[in-house]
Amino acid sequence: MADGSAPVKVSQNDLRELRRVFDFLSDFAPKSKLRRELKPKQERRAKIATFLAHQESVKIVDETGAELPLAVVTLEDRRLEEECAALAVRIGEIDAKPDTVKRVHARDLMMALEFLGKHTNKKEVEDMLWEVDEDIDGAVSWTEFELMFRRNIQDKTGLEPCQLFSVVQFLMYDKDFTGKVSLDETMHMLYNRYGKDRLEAEMKALFGESVTSDGNAELSFLNYLSAVKARATAVAGAAPTTAAAPAAAAAAGAGAGASPSAPAAASSRESSSSRRIFASSAKSRPLTRCVCARSPPRNLLCS
DSSP: OTTSSOOOOOOHHHHHHHHHHHHHHTTHHHHHHHHHHHHHHHHHHHHHHHHHHOTTTOOOBOTTSOBOOHHHHHHHHHHHHHHHHHHHHHHHHHHTOOTTTOOEEHHHHHHHHHHTTOOOOHHHHHHHHHTTOTTOSSEEOHHHHHHHHHHHHTOSSSOSOOHHHHHHHHHHHOTTOSSEEEHHHHHHHHHHHHOHHHHHHHHHHHHTTHHHHOTTOEEEHHHHHHHHHHHHHHHHHHSOOOTTOHHHHHTTTGGGTOOOOHHHHHHHHHHHHHHHHHHHHHTTOOSTTSGGGSOOOOOOSOO
């Protein structure tokens, strides 16, 4: 960890949660489109179910507001049931793709961030993926996803690119993907990762004093990013600033999703770019993605 504590081991529970998040993010865009089609049909069926249970007090109407008779409502319910089942099958087919095919693309990540309340543009999201895209195919595979997580959770320098990690870490806390994380959801994972001794400090770093005063405290994604930034600032301010480690001091806290300084971020990208250079050469691609040939991506989610 960049705050000077011992690096955290990646547990089996971490990997299970990481897999859950990867499955959620991979092909998020096409799944989101299908879910948008599915939602109004499910809501209509719920209204029909209420009508069937309380016909004397509940009415079902069409688009013009005209009340529908029982026979028509029953036929509509059967049609909606078939349509909902067909959409659910299509979503399941996407989720059932093998790991060799599943990817998190820029469109997937952009729509997931919008779901979390964070608005970005395509270029910004592409930069986030570029930081961890080892084979430079424009998307993130499960192997790259896991590697990104391991590097960040075990980072002791604070130089590891952390933008995607910030998103993933929040979603790991968000057990039911509501876009908010509760005290209870977060506590169990942090206890497994840090143990009893560090649990309270880690919880207060995220939830502030509400961790003790309000048992129902919860965080949105934007609240989470603010908490991560505040923690990074506090750690950086307390870190030694000797000539031997100015970059590490400036980037302290990035292992928890905090922001490295521009020089530190550039150093990190330069150290990891050799892998991308090799991959580009192997694919006979021009090496324009080398960090030395372009400005470092804007660090949106770590600062």
